[in-house]
Amino acid sequence: xxxxxSKLVVQNLRKSFRSQRSEESIQVFEGISFAVHPxxxxxxxxxxxxxxxxxxxxxxxxIPHDDGEILLDGKTVIKPGPDKGFVFQESSLLPWRTVxxxxxxxxxxxxxxxxxxxxxxxxxxxxxxxxGFEHHYPHELSGGxxxxxxxxxxxxxxxxxxxxxxxFASLDAQTREIMQAELLKMWNHTKKTVIFVTHQIEEAIYxxxxxxxxxxxxxxxxxxxxxxxxxxxxxxxKRSKEFLDLADHVWDIIQEEVLKSMGREREEGVL
Amino acid sequence: MKSVAKKAPLLPAWxxxxxxxxxxxxxxxxxxxxxGYEGLARTYYFKAYAIxxxxxSPWQVIQTFGExxxxxxxxxxxxxxxxxxxxxxxxxxxxxxxxxxxxAVHKKINYYLDPWVxxxxxxxxxxxxxxxxxxxxxxxxxNSLVVFLGAVFPILLNTYTGIKSVRENLINVVRAFxxxxxxxxxxxxxPDATPAIIVGLRLAVGRAVISxxxxxxxxxxxxxxxxxxxxxxxxxxxxxxxxxxxxVVFGILSFLALEKIQSWLSPWYTYQLQRQVYRMEVE
Numbered sequence: 001x002x003x004x005x006s007k008l009v010v011q012n013l014r015k016s017f018r019s020q021r022s023e024e025s026i027q028v029f030e031g032i033s034f035a036v037h038p039x040x041x042x043x044x045x046x047x048x049x050x051x052x053x054x055x056x057x058x059x060x061x062x063i064p065h066d067d068g069e070i071l072l073d074g075k076t077v078i079k080p081g082p083d084k085g086f087v088f089q090e091s092s093l094l095p096w097r098t099v100x101x102x103x104x105x106x107x108x109x110x111x112x113x114x115x116x117x118x119x120x121x122x123x124x125x126x127x128x129x130x131x132g133f134e135h136h137y138p139h140e141l142s143g144g145x146x147x148x149x150x151x152x153x154x155x156x157x158x159x160x161x162x163x164x165x166x167x168f169a170s171l172d173a174q175t176r177e178i179m180q181a182e183l184l185k186m187w188n189h190t191k192k193t194v195i196f197v198t199h200q201i202e203e204a205i206y207x208x209x210x211x212x213x214x215x216x217x218x219x220x221x222x223x224x225x226x227x228x229x230x231x232x233x234x235x236x237x238k239r240s241k242e243f244l245d246l247a248d249h250v251w252d253i254i255q256e257e258v259l260k261s262m263g264r265e266r267e268e269g270v271l
Numbered sequence: 272m273k274s275v276a277k278k279a280p281l282l283p284a285w286x287x288x289x290x291x292x293x294x295x296x297x298x299x300x301x302x303x304x305x306x307g308y309e310g311l312a313r314t315y316y317f318k319a320y321a322i323x324x325x326x327x328s329p330w331q332v333i334q335t336f337g338e339x340x341x342x343x344x345x346x347x348x349x350x351x352x353x354x355x356x357x358x359x360x361x362x363x364x365x366x367x368x369x370x371x372x373x374x375a376v377h378k379k380i381n382y383y384l385d386p387w388v389x390x391x392x393x394x395x396x397x398x399x400x401x402x403x404x405x406x407x408x409x410x411x412x413x414n415s416l417v418v419f420l421g422a423v424f425p426i427l428l429n430t431y432t433g434i435k436s437v438r439e440n441l442i443n444v445v446r447a448f449x450x451x452x453x454x455x456x457x458x459x460x461x462p463d464a465t466p467a468i469i470v471g472l473r474l475a476v477g478r479a480v481i482s483x484x485x486x487x488x489x490x491x492x493x494x495x496x497x498x499x500x501x502x503x504x505x506x507x508x509x510x511x512x513x514x515x516x517x518x519v520v521f522g523i524l525s526f527l528a529l530e531k532i533q534s535w536l537s538p539w540y541t542y543q544l545q546r547q548v549y550r551m552e553v554e
Contacts, residue, residue: 062446062447081449082448082449086447088447092440094444094462095539095540096462096537105445105458106449109445110449139539157448
């Protein structure tokens with residue numbers, strides 16, 4: 001019943017890597033299950049190296065998982081495709097392509113007619129606030145502008161779900177705040193379902209309806225924190241008591257996990 | 272704070288540009304050569320040691336150039352050498368790029384070919400030229416083979432490193448949007464490896480020009496290398512220097528042409544030079 005109403009369902013997902021030094025396999029995460037409603041904004045946070053990015057890539061079908069199931073609109077995810085839009089970390093634009101040619105990439109790969117693709121791209125470039133920069137190359141843009149292109153490139157394929165992998169991690173604090181606010185505006189406009197990976201707790205809370213907190217490796221879901229701050233949220237929300245309490249709560253969990261994993265590493269002689 | 276009055280530069284800006292300085296340097300060098308020769312010609316030693324059989328002044332080189340050009344001899348040699356260069360270099364591209372690519376994407380192929388590539392690359396072409404002459408006789412074909420051997424390895428090895436250093440995250444981008452392996456190849460691997468391949472071509476041009484000269488020294492009926500050898504045996508320095516200068520100019524021109532091709536094919540690349548491109552230059 002719950003599965004019907006959900007956009008994206010993750011059931012009992014498990015992933016392990018084979019260690020290069022020894023033959024034993026390393027558990028990245030196990031028993032990950034949650035369901036995402038249509039148009040919901042979900043963030044994933046957790047201690048560094050807990051496998052958030054791996055998890056997101058598995059959701060996209062870029063890398064295989066060992067066990068469990070991913071259902072997007074009730075269909076099993078096997079491989080990447082235009083039903084999922086992926087926003088990568090910094091410098092993932094093709095440097096030999098202009099803004100325009102980068103944005104139409106997804107349509108081009110599907111074999112959409114070039115002039116139709118360009119027309120559509122103009123709309124999306126304008127949506128992310130880059131009208132007039134169509135013929136610039138990525139190296140001519142600032143980090144923030146590059147990530148806008150990155151976003152437009154993911155939105156243009158009209159995906160069912162938007163997967164974002166620390167898209168603002170490399171931006172300076174000011175630009176990041178502006179991009180967060182703009183992302184919310186765009187989300188409001190497009191009503192996409194978003195899975196957003198970040199290591200920034202306040203970013204996660206500011207953007208999301210729910211924040212999924214991962215434990216240290218092998219990762220499990222420690223808690224799913226509901227963010228009941230009404231929308232639209234202005235940037236000043238970040239100073240409200242409600243917001244700060246939530247941030248403290250998430251931070252406590254993560255700190256606990258970090259300490260736990262440090263203790264384990266000390267035992268294993270890593271540290 | 273004390274303000275320091277700036278001194279006006281001695282020369283106007285257009286005279287201080289890097290190109291201008293480079294041009295002046297060359298002109299001064301040639302002038303010293305000319306004046307030195309003229310000075311020497313007025314001394315006792317010039318006649319006593321028959322220096323005009325060993326050296327020529329720039330002016331004499333220009334005059335000889337004119338004579339050789341008018342008689343058609345120079346063009347005949349140029350044509351011969353040019354053909355060798357084109358045949359050898361084209362073959363090096365046709366062979367070097369695919370093999371470099373295969374070695375980069377296929378581990379097994381790399382294991383099999385790597386020792387051979389290393390061995391033949393380390394072998395000086397100069398040492399191989401005589402035996403190639405023995406096998407195939409004199410003519411354009413064996414000489415082109417020497418040029419091929421000289422040029423193929425920088426192309427092959429740079430293609431290999433170029434493909435190896437294609438950025439994983441860019442491949443993932445195309446895959447994430449549903450790109451097929453073929454699309455990954457044409458839309459990421461080729462463009463991302465292009466700058467490195469062109470660096471290989473640029474290194475190969477220099478080696479190819481050397482190989483042209485070397486092959487013709489060992490045995491040939493025509494060509495610039497042959498011309499240099501032929502006239503040096505007859506103690507006629509004028510045509511010797513003409514041959515050398517033409518070879519140098521040809522080398523520089525093809526190098527510059529490839530530089531242009533690079534900025535035309537990959538304008539984005541100059542901004543990414545920070546990224547390490549391994550320049551494989553041995554010898």
